[in-house]
Amino acid sequence: MAQKGLSLDDGSSRNVAFFSTRPYEKQVFTELLNVRNETLTSPIEATFFEHPLNPSTALSCEGFSDVVVFVNDDVSEATIKALSQNNVSHVALRCAGYNNVDVDAAAEMGISVSRVPAYSPETVAEHTLALILTLNRKTHKAYNRVREGNFNLQGLMGFTLHEKNVGVIGTGKIGKAVIRILLGFGCNVLCFDPTQDSSVICMGAQYVSLDELLSKSVIVTLHCPLNEHSQHIINADSIAKMPDGVMLINTSRGGLLDDAAVIKGLKSKKIGYLGLDVYERESELFFSDHSQEIIQDDVFQRLTTFPNVLITGHQGFFTQEALHEIGEITLDNIMYGGNRL
Structure with missing residues (x-):
């Protein structure tokens, strides 16, 4: 089926609904829209919703030409059908991953889908290193001790990154940014990706099989879709191949990890450090304040009980530069039809 039409600057009216919007995102998009609307024949009208897009909320999208969604919005077949019934022509993801979108259903319904394929890769890469360094040198624990007047170093010992083997799974833009930083620390970087990139080899990293990466790396960090x-x-098999006390970092997508296997790995001390910025069922938790509630996710709660686990709430992308770039690319996709899937 042909797509219903791209949202180009052709003078046609565009009414855009933003879902799962937080105040900082609304501010960025509003400022960018104000600038762009000064030059458009027909200004873009934006409506910001804090609630997520799902089959129920999609029913209320009548009158919108485009919807803008984030990582945990539900853009399943049922949602796509509801959007189609309301004549929505375009779903714009303000993120790189699109595993939450039924792309086939969108194509069948004639709804175009766009994403932000790359934005400030250094932003996520730097957060990855922040997790590595914090877990290794235990600066989060040291900070709390010093505030309490406790200067005892017992339990704070780390290890030197220089000349350690670090495995990077996925060598896209973010993976390559991580590699550059790790090489700067003097690490030996082992990489795995189904598609090898010659520039990675030129930087000084080495492609190996996944099994070799897992067996030789004291740190394994994930940067794949x-x-x-x-x-x-x-999973249980891949964790068994890792050296005892391995550090595992995930700043990509929560579904890359089998949580049950990871918990077993932590309990057996096979996994000595775990740093997460994502979680497989994060849609019920992240980007909201649950401090006054009892969290019902037993797996997540179990993860937080380990002293060698550090979790951040999907903030790897969260810098001024990245938000601005995400906003610019998302609006370009709406106006000019770029980055279509």
Whole structure:
């Protein structure tokens, strides 16, 4: 089926609904829209919703030409059908991953889908290193001790990153940014990706098989998309191949990890450090304040009980530069039809 039409600057009216919007996002998009609307024949009208897009909320999208969604919005077949019934022509993801979108259903319904394929890769890469360094040197624990007047170093010992083997799974833009930083620390970087990039080799990293990467790396960090091939790429079998006390970092997608296997790995001390910025069922938790509630996710709660686990709430992308770039690319996709899937 042909797509219903791209949202180009052709003078046609565009009414855009933003879902799962937080105040900081609304501010960025509003400022960018104000600038762009000064030059458009027909200004873009934006409506910001804090609630997520799902089959129920999609029913209320009558009058919108485009919807803008984030990582945890439900853009399933049922949602796509509801959007189509309301004549929505375009779903714009303000993120790189699109595993939450039924792309086939969108194509069948004639709804175009766009994403932000790359934005400030250094932003997520730097957060990855922040997790590595914090877990290793235990600066989060040291900070709390010093505030309490406790200067005892017992339990704070780390290890030197220089000359350690670090495995990077996925060598896209973010993976390559991580590699550059790790090489700067003097690490030996082992990489795995189904598609090898010659520039990675030129930087000084080495491609190896996944099994070799897992068996030789004292740190394993994930930078690959979530799909049918990578779902639970870290599982009981892959964890068994890792050296004892391995550090595991995930700033990509929660579904890359089998949580049950990871918990067993932590309990057996096979996994000595775990740093997460994502979680497989994060849609019920992240980006909201649950401090006055009892969290019902037993797996997440179990993860937080380990002293060698550090979790951040999907903030790897969260810098001024990245938000601005995400906003610019998202609006370009709406106006000019770029980055279509």
